[in-house]
Amino acid sequence: MEPDQKRITVEAAPADPNDRAGKLNRINEVLMDRVERLEASKGTGWSMFQAAVALEQEVNARTRDLERALLDLSNRNRELALAREAAEEANRSKTRFLRAAGHDLLQPIAAARLFLGAIRDSSLQPAQAELVEQLGSAVQSVEELMQAVLEISRLDSQRIEFSRQPVALGDLFTRLAREYAPQAEARGLRLVFAPTRAVVDSDPAYLRRITQNLVSNAIKYTPEGGVLVGARRRGARVWLEVRDSGIGIAADDRARIFDEFQRGPGEGAAPGMGLGLAIVRRACAKLGHPIHLDSLPGRGTLFRVGLPLVQNAADPPPVGGWATAPQPSAQTPVLTGLSAILIENDPSLQRAYAIQLRDRAGMTVHVAASSAEAEAVLDANPGLRPDIVIADYQLDHGDTGLFAIAALRERLGPVPALMVTAHDSAEVARACGRLDVPLLLKPVTAEALRHAIAGAIMAQR
Structure with missing residues (x-):
């Protein structure tokens, strides 16, 4: 048994201590390298994780800033829209006011024109004549300014109508x-x-x-x-x-x-x-x-x-609109002996017309302030057939000169008529055209009024 035991003892004997230390060192190096790689991998992942969390927080912050900016922009746009609507409404209100007030603004100027014409036809001293001319020039300047302002207001209106x-x-x-x-x-x-x-x-x-x-x-x-x-x-x-x-x-x-x-x-x-x-x-x-x-x-x-350009156009209508009063000629027409029903609701203009037509032109003038009063004139004067009806467009309580003319024509037949108005609008012009009523815009001179009356009467004969 001893030999075998000796053999076994030899095989179980440890190796060289130097070799074992080297192997352990190599194993240790491999393990340390692996550990270092694991630590490095672990550090990179953690950094990435931290970066991702930070980026998410930045994105959330920027998203909240963007939402606040969009909300502020929406509020500003809403404020601008309200301001724009208010400005547009103010402009529309101004246009409506000027359109509605235009008639009343021009009425006193129209009366002043006719009164000045009557004074100018009177016997005046040279100094008086000069004062009348200066006053007439001032009235004309006011008239031109008012007409221009009203025309600009109409052109600024979004509802302006053209008749092309x-x-x-x-x-x-x-x-x-x-x-x-x-x-x-x-x-x-x-x-x-x-x-x-x-x-x-x-x-x-x-x-x-x-x-x-x-x-x-x-x-x-x-x-x-x-x-x-x-x-x-x-x-x-x-x-x-x-x-x-x-x-x-x-x-x-x-x-x-x-x-x-x-x-x-x-x-x-x-x-x-x-x-x-x-x-x-x-x-x-x-x-x-x-x-x-x-x-x-x-x-x-x-x-x-x-x-x-209009190609192959037929004869177009006369320039100037629809039914417009004829242009004055060099000779003042004679109106003596003619009769008229004047429908005008402004007392100063009633007096101015009376001076020009009755006192200066020799006409018989029956004055009315409405359609009903015009018909009452016929009731009070049986057999009266005026040579012409002269009417303002805008009367009181929604009444118009067109209603008055239509009512009188229904009783008298196709009597000549003339519309004298401050309403320079397409609607009024077209309505006058449908009734074949010449249109004369206020303010009007005495000469232009006489020529318009003569032209309207001649057109019906």
């Missing part, structure tokens, strides 16, 4: 040539309207107003030389051109002159309100007519308005 139709520029030029010839002659200027057969699509009343303002403006700012008005065709458009040899417009002033109450140099020689070009710009914008300006200081100015 074919307009013959040749007819428009003929009427404006007669209208502005005295003004140009008084300033020593040549005023030329080039003949044209062009027919364009526009609102006749507003196109006439646009051209009037451009021609008047050209005459006003032209100290010498002349003004040329013409039409030039370019493709599907006709360009209405107003060219003058006046003082011109500097480049810095070309946008400003279209603003309200803006007047150029030299205005002292020809006073104005500075509203003409503001009306032109608004009317052109509403009608879709482009307007261009070319000018050189000291060399003159050219205004061009683009108008749609």
Whole structure:
């Protein structure tokens, strides 16, 4: 048994201590490397976890900031919308007020015009005549300012109505040539309207107003030389051109002159309100007519308005709107012996009409303030058939001159009638046109009133 035991003892003997230490060192190195890698992996994951948590917190904070900003923006937009609505309502209220008050604002001016005409026809001393002329000039300035302000108010209205139709520029030029010839002659200027057969699509009343303002403006700012008005065709458009040899417009002033109450140099020689070009710009914008300006200081100015051409147009209606009163001629018509029913609710205008028509023109005038009073005039005067009915549009308690004219015609037949009103609106003009009643706008001169009466009577014969 001893040999075997000896053998076993030999096989179980430990290895070399140096080899064991080296192996342990190697094992230790592997384990430490693994531990280090695990620690490194653990540290990276923790850092990523911490970064993710921090990023989430930042995102939440930024989301809350964005939500607050969006809420603030929504509140601001709501405030702006309310402010805009308030401003638009204020503008609409102003427009409604001016439209409603326009009639009453012009009534005293209309009466003053007629009273001044009566005074002017009287025997006056030279000093008195000069005072009357100065007063007449002041009244005319107030009238022009009121008309311009009311017209701007109408153009600013969102509910403005236009009556677009074919307009013959040749007819428009003929009427404006007669209208502005005295003004140009008084300033020593040549005023030329080039003949044209062009027919364009526009609102006749507003196109006439646009051209009037451009021609008047050209005459006003032209100290010498002349003004040329013409039409030039370019493709599907006709360009209405107003060219003058006046003082011109500097480049810095070309946008400003279209603003309200803006007047150029030299205005002292020809006073104005500075509203003409503001009306032109608004009317052109509403009608879709482009307007261009070319000018050189000291060399003159050219205004061009683009108008749609009407191809193969039939004869268009007369320029100026619907049923308008005829233009005055050189000779004052004789109205002596004619009779009229005057329907006017303003006492001062009743008196002014009476002075002009009864005392000056020799007419018989029956005055009424409403449709009912006009019919009462017929009841009180059996057999009366007036030569003409003269009516204001706006009467009391919702009554209108159109109702009065229709009621009298129902009893008398197609008696001539004339509407004299401060309501310069498309609705009133169209209503007058349907009844074949000429329309004369207040304030009106005594001469224009007499010519309108004579024209309305002649048109029915």
